[in-house]
Amino acid sequence: MGKEFLPTVDAQNGEDWYNSNRNHGVHVAGSIAASGINGKGVTGAIPDQGICLMVIRVFADDGGASLAKLVEGIIYAANEGAKVINMSLGTKSNKSSLRDAIAYAHSKGAILVGSAGNKNENAPNYPAAYPEVVGVAAVDSNKNRAWFSNFGSFVSVSAPGVSQLSTSPRWGSTPYTVIED
Numbered sequence: 001m002g003k004e005f006l007p008t009v010d011a012q013n014g015e016d017w018y019n020s021n022r023n024h025g026v027h028v029a030g031s032i033a034a035s036g037i038n039g040k041g042v043t044g045a046i047p048d049q050g051i052c053l054m055v056i057r058v059f060a061d062d063g064g065a066s067l068a069k070l071v072e073g074i075i076y077a078a079n080e081g082a083k084v085i086n087m088s089l090g091t092k093s094n095k096s097s098l099r100d101a102i103a104y105a106h107s108k109g110a111i112l113v114g115s116a117g118n119k120n121e122n123a124p125n126y127p128a129a130y131p132e133v134v135g136v137a138a139v140d141s142n143k144n145r146a147w148f149s150n151f152g153s154f155v156s157v158s159a160p161g162v163s164q165l166s167t168s169p170r171w172g173s174t175p176y177t178v179i180e181d
Contacts, residue, residue: 028088029053054082058089067093071101074127078105087114087133090125098127106132117150129154138162 033051034044056073059065070089077085078101085105091098105112114128116137128135135154138146138161145151146162 028086029055032086054080065089067091067095067098071097074098074101074105078108078110081108082110084111084113087112087127090115090117090128092123092125094124094126094129099130102127102130102132116152116155118148119150120148121150122152123150124152124154125150 030042030044032044033046033053034042054077056077058069058073070087070091074085074087082105102112112127112130112133114130114133114135115125116128116135117123117125118138119125125135127133134156137151137155137158138149139158140146140162141160143158145158149158149161
């Protein structure tokens with residue numbers, strides 16, 4: 001993507017985050033910061049701004065994750081000085097360990113952003129539903145709520161979330177993928 005990446009927890013363990021079987025993190029990183037000056041692919045929301053991405057992978061290759069791993073990732077990011085912590089994930093569990101990690105990162109000055117969720121329901125999705133977190137719902141190209149996006153009073157803002165091209169590798173002939181949900 002033409003960006004500087006800080007060493008990650010995965011990299012320290014010899015794991016390869018950008019070639020994992022799960023491409024959501026690569027997609028989100030591209031949506032944020034894909035370089036627009038390389039003449040290839042897509043341009044992220046804040047391309048070529050001298051930002052540095054810190055990738056903290058909390059999901060396993062099979063898609064499973066634990067609350068403990070998420071809490072560990074949030075605390076790690078805060079301790080490493082992350083200015084923005086994006087959490088394109090969520091749970092219905094409002095646990096004190098997650099609440100405490102969010103409060104800790106917020107106290108360190110981090111801006112926290114979280115997914116409203118993808119279940120098409122009026123139900124809180126954590127960490128997006130915490131007051132310190134900007135909860136983001138998805139809209140389509142007509143600015144209508146995406147068919148899958150959660151909704152409710154915990155949502156702070158909506159953003160494009162349907163048929164968004166990004167930098168995810170894809171099996172087949174095209175190097176990009178569309179994530180519908």
